[in-house]
Amino acid sequence: MKAVHFGAGNIGRGFIGLLLHQSGYEVAFVDVNDTLVSLLQTKRQYTVKLANEQADTFLVDQVTAIDGKNIALVAETIAEADLVTTAVGVSVLKHIAAAISKGIELRLAGSREPLHFIACENALGGSTTLKHLVYEHLSPETQTLADRLVAFPDAAVDRIVPLQQNEDPLLVTVEPFYEWTIDRSAVLPGHQEIAGVHYVDQLEPYIERKLFTVNTGHCCAAYHGYLKGYTTIQEAMKDPSIVAEVRGALQESGAALIQTYQFDEAAHSQYIEQILERFINPYLVDEIVRIGRSPIRKLSPQDRLVRPASLANQCGITVTHLTNAMAAALHFDYADDPEAVELQETIKKHGIHRTIAEYTGLSGQSPLHARAAEQYQQLGQWVRHGKE
Numbered sequence: 453m454k455a456v457h458f459g460a461g462n463i464g465r466g467f468i469g470l471l472l473h474q475s476g477y478e479v480a481f482v483d484v485n486d487t488l489v490s491l492l493q494t495k496r497q498y499t500v501k502l503a504n505e506q507a508d509t510f511l512v513d514q515v516t517a518i519d520g521k522n523i524a525l526v527a528e529t530i531a532e533a534d535l536v537t538t539a540v541g542v543s544v545l546k547h548i549a550a551a552i553s554k555g556i557e558l559r560l561a562g563s564r565e566p567l568h569f570i571a572c573e574n575a576l577g578g579s580t581t582l583k584h585l586v587y588e589h590l591s592p593e594t595q596t597l598a599d600r601l602v603a604f605p606d607a608a609v610d611r612i613v614p615l616q617q618n619e620d621p622l623l624v625t626v627e628p629f630y631e632w633t634i635d636r637s638a639v640l641p642g643h644q645e646i647a648g649v650h651y652v653d654q655l656e657p658y659i660e661r662k663l664f665t666v667n668t669g670h671c672c673a674a675y676h677g678y679l680k681g682y683t684t685i686q687e688a689m690k691d692p693s694i695v696a697e698v699r700g701a702l703q704e705s706g707a708a709l710i711q712t713y714q715f716d717e718a719a720h721s722q723y724i725e726q727i728l729e730r731f732i733n734p735y736l737v738d739e740i741v742r743i744g745r746s747p748i749r750k751l752s753p754q755d756r757l758v759r760p761a762s763l764a765n766q767c768g769i770t771v772t773h774l775t776n777a778m779a780a781a782l783h784f785d786y787a788d789d790p791e792a793v794e795l796q797e798t799i800k801k802h803g804i805h806r807t808i809a810e811y812t813g814l815s816g817q818s819p820l821h822a823r824a825a826e827q828y829q830q831l832g833q834w835v836r837h838g839k840e
């Protein structure tokens with residue numbers, strides 16, 4: 453079986469590529485990083501190392517890579533594939549949509565075999581977003597045919613894969629834990645289930661629980677950790693005041709998730725504890741600036757801070773830690789992150805209230821907006837007064 457995977461980065465090699473390989477797929481990675489592409493083409497294999505005491509390793513072989521700029525070759529490879537996956541970043545999906553649409557046109561011209569596209573990004577409805585972007589490039593006739601033969605099941609992916617600092621540029625170190633959940637209701641007959649994947653009839657509770665626990669807690673630790681001058685999440689999670697913020701945020705999002713999806717309270721508490729353990733894995737070095745990357749995306753209405761805060765607010769739960777994490781995110785002034793730079797420029801130019809309204813969608817009338825703005829000022833004073 454042949455799979456095409458867009459994005460030969462950390463999660464692409466360290467999680468999706470590994471699981472597809474273990475399921476019997478030959479994986480062709482599509483990437484725009486020339487070094488990665490050329491190394492994968494030459495070596496045809498790479499190693500995944502687990503961040504555990506034994507440092508278990510897995511060899512992923514029978515792989516290759518395609519230059520993402522070579523649209524004709526990407527399209528031809530998609531036309532021949534049994535499965536297509538992505539892990540490029542949700543904001544990059546628009547850049548791969550044209551090549552995917554060409555692949556679908558070629559495929560439909562020569563085959564009636566169903567084809568699945570699964571976006572493995574940290575976002576609600578990632579594959580659905582990809583579908584809309586791809587359909588913009590297809591004629592109405594092709595869209596009608598694609599409706600029958602091409603599917604875009606949404607998915608949730610969970611495995612912490614930090615930025616890599618290995619001598620071997622293809623080696624990727626990952627945490628032992630993983631969870632890949634796919635919406636079975638959108639899968640076409642004939643799809644061969646991927647080993648190790650959890651197929652569910654309704655994805656929403658799973659993706660919201662993952663994003664609003666793992667990613668909410670993660671970015672909460674990262675933004676508060678950044679303000680306190682820590683470099684890694686492992687350092688930040690040694691600070692009791694940061695752990696208290698993370699726990700507080702996860703209690704707020706947790707209460708909202710439990711009310712919305714009727715999760716068992718004890719099981720959800722255990723889920724939170726397991727995640728806090730994962731954050732402090734001593735065999736990983738995970739940089740705060742990776743976890744805090746793209747603060748505009750992370751402050752957007754459907755993402756890990758605003759959506760759980762809004763859900764909690766609607767459920768009548770008092771929200772202070774999630775708004776404090778938004779406030780800390782608004783202070784994330786990391787100069788190498790283009791979204792952080794844009795955010796800081798917007799605050800300077802238009803002030804905090806307009807910035808909050810513009811990026812979070814929380815209007816000036818929202819109590820969450822008011823609290824985040826007040827906490828932003830308090831954190832600013834704390835930073836200016838030497839963080840006493």
Ligand SMILES: NC(=O)c1ccc[n+]([C@@H]2O[C@H](COP(=O)([O-])OP(=O)(O)OC[C@H]3O[C@@H](n4cnc5c(N)ncnc54)[C@H](O)[C@@H]3O)[C@@H](O)[C@H]2O)c1
Pocket residue numbers: 458459460461462463464482483484485488520539540541542544547548572573574609610611612613614
């Ligand atoms: N790293 C994690 O812990 C983790 C876990 C779960 C989900 N995710 C999600 O997976 C996605 C990728 O994250 P990552 O950490 O692997 O990032 P990454 O930067 O390591 O990998 C992204 C890869 O996509 C490639 N890319 C960029 N533009 C492209 C294009 N136009 N065509 C083809 N390839 C392109 C990049 O060159 C890079 O190799 C994100 O959506 C992230 O939220 C990451």
Ligand SMILES: O=P(O)(O)OC[C@@H](O)[C@@H](O)[C@H](O)[C@H](O)CO
Pocket residue numbers: 574609610611612613666667670671742743744745746
């Ligand atoms: O990838 P992002 O930028 O959406 O979020 C950063 C991290 O929180 C994220 O990559 C986690 O490590 C991952 O989602 C764990 O499953």
